[in-house]
Amino acid sequence: MPAPASSAAPGITRCAICGYEYDAALLTCHAACPLGAHCAVICCPRCGYSTVDPARSSFTKRLVGLIQHRAAETGKTEAGGATRLLDLKPGQCGHVADVDGDSDTLLQLSQYGLLPGTPIRLASKYPVPIVQVGQTDLAIDRSVAAHIFVDL
Amino acid sequence: MNCHADTTASTSIVATNTPQVMLVGQPNVGKSVLFKRLTGQYVTVSNYPGTTVEVARGKAMLGEQSMDVVDAPGINSLQPLAADESVTRSLLLERQATTVVQVADTKNLSRALFLTLQFAELDIPLVLDLNMVDEAQRRGVRVHNDDLSRLLGIRVVSTVATNGQGVETLLNSLRSAQVPTVQVAYTPDIEEAVEGIENLLPATLEGKRWYALALLARDPQLEQELDLGKAHLTAIERIRAHAQDGQGRSLRQVITQQRWQAIAAISEQVYSRQDAGRTSWGERLGWWSVHPILGWPILGAVLFLLYKFVGEFGAGTLVGLFEDTLFGKFVNPAVSGLLETLAVPAFVQEFVAGEYGLVTVGLAYGIGIVLPIVATFFLAFGMLEDSGYLPRLAVMLNRSFQRIGLNGKAVLPMVLGLGCVTMATMTTRILGSRKERVMATLLLALSVPCSAQLGVVLAMVGWLNPGGVFIWAGVVLGVMLLVGWLASRLIPGESSDFVMELPPLRMPQLDNLLIKTMARLEWYLKEVIPLFLVATVALFVLSKTGALAVVEAVMKPLVTGWLGLPEQTAGYFLVGFLRRDYGATGIFDLARQGLLSPNQILVSLVVLTLFVPCVAAVMMMVKEHGLKTAAAIVAFVFPFAFLVGGLVRIVVGG
Numbered sequence: 001m002p003a004p005a006s007s008a009a010p011g012i013t014r015c016a017i018c019g020y021e022y023d024a025a026l027l028t029c030h031a032a033c034p035l036g037a038h039c040a041v042i043c044c045p046r047c048g049y050s051t052v053d054p055a056r057s058s059f060t061k062r063l064v065g066l067i068q069h070r071a072a073e074t075g076k077t078e079a080g081g082a083t084r085l086l087d088l089k090p091g092q093c094g095h096v097a098d099v100d101g102d103s104d105t106l107l108q109l110s111q112y113g114l115l116p117g118t119p120i121r122l123a124s125k126y127p128v129p130i131v132q133v134g135q136t137d138l139a140i141d142r143s144v145a146a147h148i149f150v151d152l
Numbered sequence: 153m154n155c156h157a158d159t160t161a162s163t164s165i166v167a168t169n170t171p172q173v174m175l176v177g178q179p180n181v182g183k184s185v186l187f188k189r190l191t192g193q194y195v196t197v198s199n200y201p202g203t204t205v206e207v208a209r210g211k212a213m214l215g216e217q218s219m220d221v222v223d224a225p226g227i228n229s230l231q232p233l234a235a236d237e238s239v240t241r242s243l244l245l246e247r248q249a250t251t252v253v254q255v256a257d258t259k260n261l262s263r264a265l266f267l268t269l270q271f272a273e274l275d276i277p278l279v280l281d282l283n284m285v286d287e288a289q290r291r292g293v294r295v296h297n298d299d300l301s302r303l304l305g306i307r308v309v310s311t312v313a314t315n316g317q318g319v320e321t322l323l324n325s326l327r328s329a330q331v332p333t334v335q336v337a338y339t340p341d342i343e344e345a346v347e348g349i350e351n352l353l354p355a356t357l358e359g360k361r362w363y364a365l366a367l368l369a370r371d372p373q374l375e376q377e378l379d380l381g382k383a384h385l386t387a388i389e390r391i392r393a394h395a396q397d398g399q400g401r402s403l404r405q406v407i408t409q410q411r412w413q414a415i416a417a418i419s420e421q422v423y424s425r426q427d428a429g430r431t432s433w434g435e436r437l438g439w440w441s442v443h444p445i446l447g448w449p450i451l452g453a454v455l456f457l458l459y460k461f462v463g464e465f466g467a468g469t470l471v472g473l474f475e476d477t478l479f480g481k482f483v484n485p486a487v488s489g490l491l492e493t494l495a496v497p498a499f500v501q502e503f504v505a506g507e508y509g510l511v512t513v514g515l516a517y518g519i520g521i522v523l524p525i526v527a528t529f530f531l532a533f534g535m536l537e538d539s540g541y542l543p544r545l546a547v548m549l550n551r552s553f554q555r556i557g558l559n560g561k562a563v564l565p566m567v568l569g570l571g572c573v574t575m576a577t578m579t580t581r582i583l584g585s586r587k588e589r590v591m592a593t594l595l596l597a598l599s600v601p602c603s604a605q606l607g608v609v610l611a612m613v614g615w616l617n618p619g620g621v622f623i624w625a626g627v628v629l630g631v632m633l634l635v636g637w638l639a640s641r642l643i644p645g646e647s648s649d650f651v652m653e654l655p656p657l658r659m660p661q662l663d664n665l666l667i668k669t670m671a672r673l674e675w676y677l678k679e680v681i682p683l684f685l686v687a688t689v690a691l692f693v694l695s696k697t698g699a700l701a702v703v704e705a706v707m708k709p710l711v712t713g714w715l716g717l718p719e720q721t722a723g724y725f726l727v728g729f730l731r732r733d734y735g736a737t738g739i740f741d742l743a744r745q746g747l748l749s750p751n752q753i754l755v756s757l758v759v760l761t762l763f764v765p766c767v768a769a770v771m772m773m774v775k776e777h778g779l780k781t782a783a784a785i786v787a788f789v790f791p792f793a794f795l796v797g798g799l800v801r802i803v804v805g806g
Contacts, residue, residue, distance in 0.1 A: 123439070139550075
């Protein structure tokens with residue numbers, strides 16, 4: 001399936017057969033079709049090769065959303081170059097670089113010894129992130145874990 | 153209400169002659185087991201942080217001298233964030249104890265030192281007990297006690313409280329408790345501020361350094377307790393502002409961080425850990441039970457075994473044995489026979505063995521039906537507690553609980569509520585915010601059936617229409633989700649974030665398990681049997697005086713009109729206010745006589761399940777959350793129960 005080519009602008013489909021780039025939204029070839037409104041099939045104006053427009057499939061939209069969400073999560077780093085704890089792979093270790101925010105929960109973390117400088121291991125990510133600090137296994141809500149940054 | 157042996161909630165006992173020893177430490181480091189070793193008294197012990205929510209007191213003998221021993225709820229810091237931790241802090245600040253034994257989990261030495269350093273600042277005489285040294289060794293952890301003792305300036309003793317190893321040495325070392333000599337050297341700006349605040353504190357105050365640090369880190373509760381006066385408070389505020397200047401983060405974080413730096417320096421010299429190499433089966437199972445996929449079948453298996461043991465064995469086999477065989481074949485005929493041979497008046501005969509007879513109904517309900525169910529449940533629940541599975545269950549269910557405005561931490565009270573709602577209401581204290589505590593209490597009162605009631609329901613499954621039990625469960629669960637969802641929006645306040653320590657999975661110890669189950673059973677029976685007897689007598693009196701007929705007439709529009717039930721059930725709803733499972737058991741009896749249709753059974757079960765569990769639970773609510781909140785909960789629950797019951801009737805018909 002021709003994925004929305006990364007080189008092309010958004011909304012532009014690149015035909016897998018002839019390489020012609022076109023905007024599926026401007027296609028009028030199926031306007032007469034009674035199924036038109038719900039039809040996801042588009043065809044290349046140059047060679048006639050028909051394919052499914054990923055932008056019109058709700059399945060793909062979800063998948064794309066998920067991928068973009070993950071990409072956005074992995075992309076985030078703190079100014080100092082530290083990585084978000086949640087971006088580690090399960091089993092990866094690091095040292096706590098920073099814990100931002102000042103809420104009670106973060107203070108609570110410091111009581112377990114989770115502070116800048118502490119070695120930390122992300123043991124698992126789902127259903128709740130679990131970290132190992134010293135000999136303590138700590139389950140930490142995702143919203144809290146998002147405040148923790150580590151140096152690898 | 154007390155489920156602990158010989159515990160006193162009072163915190164103001166000051167015995168002048170007998171030395172007071174207080175056990176203090178992080179949650180789940182074995183303080184309560186040690187307490188049992190020292191005093192021979194039992195307090196509830198489980199592999200779950202925060203089990204001790206009340207202060208337990210007992211006596212221990214050191215040679216000829218008797219000592220008072222206090223088991224305090226676990227704390228992580230002397231500047232507590234949770235309600236259950238402030239109890240211990242008050243005890244320490246009141247300085248009732250002549251000696252403090254700090255109980256530590258050996259493998260987590262640095263966390264223990266975080267407390268030790270604060271005790272040192274507070275000038276508290278101390279002995280450090282490195283407990284669970286066996287578990288530490290299995291994990292390849294070694295602590296050099298002598299070096300540690302030298303660095304801290306206090307006695308350090310290793311123990312294994314569960315088998316008594318080292319406890320004798322610990323007892324003997326109590327006399328040589330000393331204030332730790334170790335001091336954290338804070339950075340000059342902090343030290344300067346501390347000195348400034350120390351000068352503002354009353355001259356007689358002990359442990360000024362700690363107070364100064366706490367005030368510097370901001371501690372409104374402490375400010376209030378010290379009653380420093382406005383001028384001093386402004387001065388402190390000025391010092392604080394000066395010290396805060398140029399710091400990137402809050403002073404509290406700065407101080408905490410510097411404490412941890414000092415700990416790292418100590419720990420480096422005395423603590424070593426070799427990789428044990430292989431992961432044990434316990435550890436592996438521990439990880440599987442919180443695995444995003446494997447965790448669910450494990451949860452399913454646990455529930456299945458729980459149902460097999462409590463639902464089938466307890467509520468089926470054992471209830472059959474107790475109720476049908478013991479009471480039906482032996483006790484009831486024997487009592488009736490005895491009364492007849494004694495030729496006592498018919499009135500007495502009826503009082504003891506009649507339709508609302510003290511023995512044939514009161515005792516038969518309490519011992520024949522409730523006891524076996526509760527016993528099996530407490531045994532199974534104790535096993536879950538001691539294994540360390542419950543915190544992992546909290547991890548698995550966190551997401552679902554967050555939907556209704558709670559978080560995974562509420563799993564313990566909810567699951568414990570399946571045993572006894574009264575006990576569970578007390579445990580809501582471990583929850584982070586007041587909003588969550590009130591919500592958990594409401595949901596417990598409304599929708600969590602206790603084991604006695606569950607047992608009655610399970611016993612009636614056969615009388616319901618096929619699928620009836622699922623309708624019942626669905627309605628109760630649906631009500632819980634709906635009310636939880638609504639309450640989380642209506643009750644003001646914040647939800648706290650889920651942070652929870654996962655203790656290692658451990659093999660439950662048989663003796664602890666049995667003792668715990670017996671202690672809980674005793675508590676339960678002492679509470680249930682009298683209430684069952686009172687309820688029976690109440691019904692007897694009502695029926696004899698003709699008041700029951702009046703009640704039935706008054707409640708007729710509600711019971712017959714709205715719920716579509718026969719008039720006789722009114723009496724059971726009435727005593728259901730006292731104990732809902734008694735009401736349920738009464739319905740059970742009516743159903744057995746064929747007086748109720750399956751749909752009627754379903755409707756009455758739904759109503760009674762949604763009832764407030766019992767008088768004791770109401771009293772516990774008042775104790776934990778105050779009269780106003782408790783009254784609000786009760787005022788909501790009863791009409792709501794009838795409302796839902798009527799709706800179920802409309803849907804299923806009948």
